[in-house]
Amino acid sequence: MARYVSFRDFDWLLLGFVLLICGIGVTEIYSATLHTKFAGAHIKQIYWILGGVVLMFAVSLINYQAMLEQVHWMYIASIASLMLVLVFGQKYLGARRWVKIGGNHFQPSEWVKLILVLAVARYFADMRQKELSWSDFIKAGMIVGVPMLMVLAQPDLGTCLTYLPIAVMGLFLGEVRLKQALTVLLLVGLMLPLGWHVLKPYQRERLTSFMNPDADKQGSGYQVIQSQIAVGSGGIWGKGTAKGTQTHLAYLPVPQTDFIFAAFSEEHGFVGALGVLLLYFIVLMRLTQNAQTAPDRAGTFVVMGVVAVLSFHILVNVGMVVGFMPVTGIPLPLMSYGGSSVVFMFLALGIVMNIRMRRFVN
């Protein structure tokens, strides 16, 4: 195999759109944290983005195929890191999610996501049959299921759920049969009542308040209602940068992280929010195109894994902001403030670039 790789083949267009979204995110973080104790968070976010871009270039240089060869080690390492969090993690708001390294807090569950994308890709790429067997189904399920259970134990239902689309995407592209899919859906449906008992009380509360936000206006329903008020009151054109009353009078909870899209929608209205959605859509379509042109089956699976994670985040976060989804604490990738999320996105993009740069290598 020829090994000629050039940055000429780098997806500059994709990077441009991604950085545009990041820029919008930074301005909104600036606006939302103005005059609060989080003021200046946008500067930190810029550092994270710059760091992310550097990491992205670095990762794009390492051959993804070499990475895939070593993915079982990475998988073992990620399981170990999740174990580490469960044992030594910093407890914050009742959940162990962060480990402290140096002065910074890291959430290992974020980059475990990336390794899962690689592991699932490797598994399906190595598959030899045309049709997915039940044993493949279960094995693929186990790869994602084990870390899911570990994250659920933190407890972090939101992040746990973000692993699910990786498996779903893998199975879908790995030619899962309709009968298999329906059987599993049925089983999950039967298991749901059991799952209800596993959920922590605050998680149940979030779900019930999502179903009926008016039942507890001061409690969990508060966030759902305030978010909808923020979005709705933005109207068509929005209230203007730093003029959102819901955001600036602190009615909207955490407007720089989970509810950044609500803050943006309040200040920039339907037109602005639709514009941002369009940018995300372009990015996703561009990624899918890259998946199609990937040099091999594994590359396609990796890129589509990233597409699955990104789409799921957008669906759950924006869905929550507009009141379609319960409050899960899932950030909006590229826009929400937070290092782990930014670094994950750029690492994932680095691998995508990596695959794209090798599209003619075969």
Added chain:
Amino acid sequence: MLGRDEKVSPVRLTGVQYIILGIFLLLAYGLWRLQVMQQDFYASQAEKNRIRNVPILAPRGKILDREGRTIVDNYPSFTALLLRDQGRDLNADAVPIAQGLHTTSEEIRSRVRHFASMPQYQPIFLKEDITPDELAFIEAHRNELPELDTIMAYRRLYPRKGFMAHLIGYVGEVTEDMLNQPQFEFYNPGDVVGVSGVEKQYNQMLMGKNGSRRSVVTSRGKEVQQLDSTPAVPGEQLKLTVDVDLQIAAEQALADKNGAIVAMDPRKGEILAMVSRPTFDPNNFAVRISRDEWNKLVSDENHPLLNKAIQAQLAPGSVFKIIMATAGLEEGIAQDMKVNCAGGASFYGRYFKCWVTSEHRVHGVTNISKAIYQSCDVFFYTLAEKLGIGRIAKYATALGLGQKTGIDLPQEVAGVMPSEEWKIRNFKQKWYAGETISVGIGQGAVAVTPIQLARAIGGVASGGVLQRPHVAFPGDFPGNVLPAADMPDEVRVPIDPANWQIITDAMANVVNPIGTAPSAHLEGIDFAGKTGSAQTISNLAKARLANGKTKFKDNGWFVGVEPRRNPEIVVCALLEEGEHGYLAARVASQVIKAYVEKQNRRPSKMASRKPEKVEIRGVWNGRADADQSETLHAGRLVVDVPKKPWPLAARAPRVN
């Protein structure tokens, strides 16, 4: 077998793209629904969040006496508020809050439930008029209990120890029943309104109008910007016809005996003093009264909440003889009537005693004058027989008995003046002639209020001119306040000057040694009046029920005027179970004496001059010390009052 480099199915990849498109269309619809379709709703929700209306409470108008001295004032008082938009668990916090505010957590929870339907940004009034240590508790727990806040409001400061309590009345929070009535349509829950006395009667004038301040608040309730404010319009002050000096004299004269005193200027109908006993402290009502205290007040058999001056309906006893005399003289019957009182007489086959037999005396030959000042029952039995119930009722009704006087106080009662029609209407029975005899001495079914009696006797002494009594000056009312009940301001009952002279001269003799109340005599004062002792229960029933105990003593009445003709003042004193009219006469004489002494101190020129406004802080009793005397503050006057016994008029031998 698949090759390692076999491509992924393009159909499935395209499928993924369509799924993503579907997701984005769904999200776009979500945005459209909120931002375009329901934009106005959410915009108003955001405004409601952001803008808080804080009421600025209007202070109630002061209540002044006729000389402009403050009787009821306001004082700054702090109310504990519960903010519900702090995102706190109020159910759990109710426990520490209840501890700090000395109430129960159940009480707090029930208030939270009560106000559940009100918008969240409106705070709940938790406890009013909190003590300094409760205020300190709130200030010290600003961080732990951010939902607690305070608001300063002006509160009613009433004279202490129930001074003038019945006349003034008290205020309370508007009830839900009241809010459902049309006249309260502009009131809001939590508004303070008058619930009795002058406070109720002139509520509209006294209440003022609350203002409001609109400000931008954060989700933590912190004000970040003031938008605008409507200032509160304070209530108008109300000047009463009451003279505080005379009120003090009347309060002291009645001391702690059960009963009532009404002092009125019969020329204009101005009430100069009004006392009812037992009394209550309206300061307990200015703040929310506790249920126990309230129950104690309403279940007290002496009815402390009842204003006996206008609400006690009792037999007038011998005071009624003035009305009988008026009727008898005007009908031309009594002038030359001479009755020999042998301690009693028989009418319609029944023997009626004269009170004089209890002293083992007889009145002997009695004319109308002697019959009045000696209160001869036999004379009036005979007169009643001659007049008949029809003519008695005619004069009594003309003089205002059996109907409301129309005084500008709530809950006045009408009393009863029996007649043939009255009996048929109420009992579907014929009037028995024998009943007329009892009515002749103010017994039987006759029931009057002290205010009616004061107006009637004052009217007779004024030559038959009766004024509608009132506690506020009608000229002071703003246009939208109706002064009082629908009653004529002036009633004229024609009384022949000769008859007028006979009656008033006889009344003057009542407080002379030949009269029934010589001990009430006031030297150098043209004091006249009529005593009355009315049975509260028939003698037979008394013997049966009381077993000789003193429970059912007679009520003592006295209505006095000064001077005897065209009086400046009429005083009606009622002593419940006071047994004898002469005791009531002594009480009334105290008030008359205080009135005359005040007039003497003040030259007539001064009296006509417009009184200067004296800025004082109200009238209330000083702290009751353990020692024998207590200090009574009235304006700048400080009077040392010996606690007991209050010296009545010179104690003369009991003649009756």
